[in-house]
Amino acid sequence: MTTEPLTEITTEAELTALLGEPTAAVRGKVRSALVDRDRDWLAASPFCVVATASASGECDASPKGDPAGQLVHVIDARTIALAERPGNRRADGYRNVLANPHVGLNFLIPGRGDTLRINGRARLVSDAPFFDEMVVQGHRPVLALLVEIDEVFHHCQKAFLRSGLWDPETWDPNGTVPRRAVLAHELDRPDTSLEELDAYYGPSYAEGIYR
Numbered sequence: 001m002t003t004e005p006l007t008e009i010t011t012e013a014e015l016t017a018l019l020g021e022p023t024a025a026v027r028g029k030v031r032s033a034l035v036d037r038d039r040d041w042l043a044a045s046p047f048c049v050v051a052t053a054s055a056s057g058e059c060d061a062s063p064k065g066d067p068a069g070q071l072v073h074v075i076d077a078r079t080i081a082l083a084e085r086p087g088n089r090r091a092d093g094y095r096n097v098l099a100n101p102h103v104g105l106n107f108l109i110p111g112r113g114d115t116l117r118i119n120g121r122a123r124l125v126s127d128a129p130f131f132d133e134m135v136v137q138g139h140r141p142v143l144a145l146l147v148e149i150d151e152v153f154h155h156c157q158k159a160f161l162r163s164g165l166w167d168p169e170t171w172d173p174n175g176t177v178p179r180r181a182v183l184a185h186e187l188d189r190p191d192t193s194l195e196e197l198d199a200y201y202g203p204s205y206a207e208g209i210y211r
Contacts, residue, residue: 030153033077041116042072051104052096060092083134083141113157120149139210
């Protein structure tokens with residue numbers, strides 16, 4: 001913690017005085033159920049971030065990705081499901097859901113600066129008839145995150161414009177941050193050689209993402 005003097009905001013009144021009140025349009029855009037345009041967005045989105053918190057407040061934000069049209073299964077206007085795919089088995093967000101069902105999801109479409117946000121309450125489901133509709137590359141999920149929607153709304157593109165996230169001129173994947181194999185060798189797996197990690201994270205890595 002810094003020892004430099006800070007002007008801390010500690011109340012909602014102080015926060016509102018600093019940032020101002022949201023407009024009536026911003027307040028009124030929140031809905032409690034999906035409309036057709038929301039369904040269109042979910043069908044076009046291949047990526048989302050799922051935010052959760054434990055019972056004591058420890059937070060997690062986990063990325064989820066599948067081909068567009070297969071990331072989200074819409075059950076009805078108030079319920080969606082996301083499949084769990086093979087990963088590192090940490091299950092941080094899922095452990096949080098077991099203790100605290102409240103979740104926030106942000107759905108992205110590549111190239112779009114606006115996003116679709118859904119807040120709700122989640123459950124973990126190990127099987128359901130709709131799992132047959134969530135098969136990707138022959139992989140039927142063993143787990144799904146079932147979300148009952150409390151709020152759904154579209155979010156403006158200012159963050160993406162400020163960051164230039166979709167502007168190829170800002171991309172520098174081989175810049176100052178080392179490649180994944182180097183990071184893993186230095187931070188996670190020092191006993192594994194760099195050559196082995198390069199092979200692991202190489203072209204064949206994509207072949208096993210659904211196994």
